[in-house]
Amino acid sequence: MRQYSADLTPPWKKPKPVPEVPAEPGLVVEEPGTGFCGAVIRCEAGTVTLEDRFGKHRVFPLEPRGFLLEGRVVTLVRPLSPAPARPARTASGSVAVPQARARVARAGRIYVEGRHDAELVEKVWGDDLRVEGVVVEYLEGVDGLPSIVESFAPGPDARLGVLVDHLVPGSKEWRIAQSVTSDHALVVGHPYIDIWQAVKPASLGIAAWPDVPKGQDWKTGVCRALGWPAENTGAVWQAILKRVGSYKDLEPELLGRVEELIDFVTGSGGA
Secondary structure: OOOOOOOOOOHHHOOOOOOEEEOOOOOEEEEOOOOEEEEEEEEEOOEEEEEOOOOOEEEEEOOOOOEEEOOEEEEEEOOOOOOOOOOOEOOOOOEOOOOOOOOOOOOOEEEEEOHHHHHHHHHHHHHHHHHHOOEEEEEOOHHHHHHHHHHHOOEOOEOEEEEEOOOOOOOHHHHHHHOOOOOOEEEEEOOOOOHHHHEOHHHHOOOOOOOOOOOOOHHHHHHHHHOOOOOOHHHHHHHHHHOOOOHHHEOHHHHHHHHHHHHHHHOOOOO
């Protein structure tokens, strides 16, 4: 008795086979249904997790013909062998250099206004700065900036970068920053009243930073509004700093400015 296949689809209507590709970490693919494009960071039984260039994660099922690789339809499969470890990263998100020694300090410097600001920069970018040989100096106040620039005498091989608090057009800080005209000095700033605001509220378990009426000390007002000990804002800051694990806990307005300064001082961000 003749045997027939249960599949009665004509051969010319059957989809062509597509390659099976192991979902190794770092493989960049696109999920055509959503248009989400990212690198594989995890592959588990039946699912794969992708991370796009903004750090956003999405989980997708490992379905046949479910992804595009360089524009071609592929079927992602779970790797047979244990996935290689992802490169370790510093708190700033840079790829860590194993056993890297601190570079001899450059002539260039980065000045950061505010002690809390300097502590935050050190915590998140400290490893990167040591590899690059960039020294961070504490700037006690922006009023003395013109004299610091004059005495530093920045040049092509000794660039000066400065991070200023609350740098908004029309402010005193803005006018002082505008007075620095050297091609080898760069003054940038964040828009926050205090560096505390550069920490994402979600990282601290609060919905948002509270509004503080003008004329009232901002830190004290924030502590009172949130039920934090207003009599010791230094201790409150240390508690905030402990909750910062990486760049992901900081607002983009600060991240961009610090990266800009590092690029400028190291010569990788233009003249």
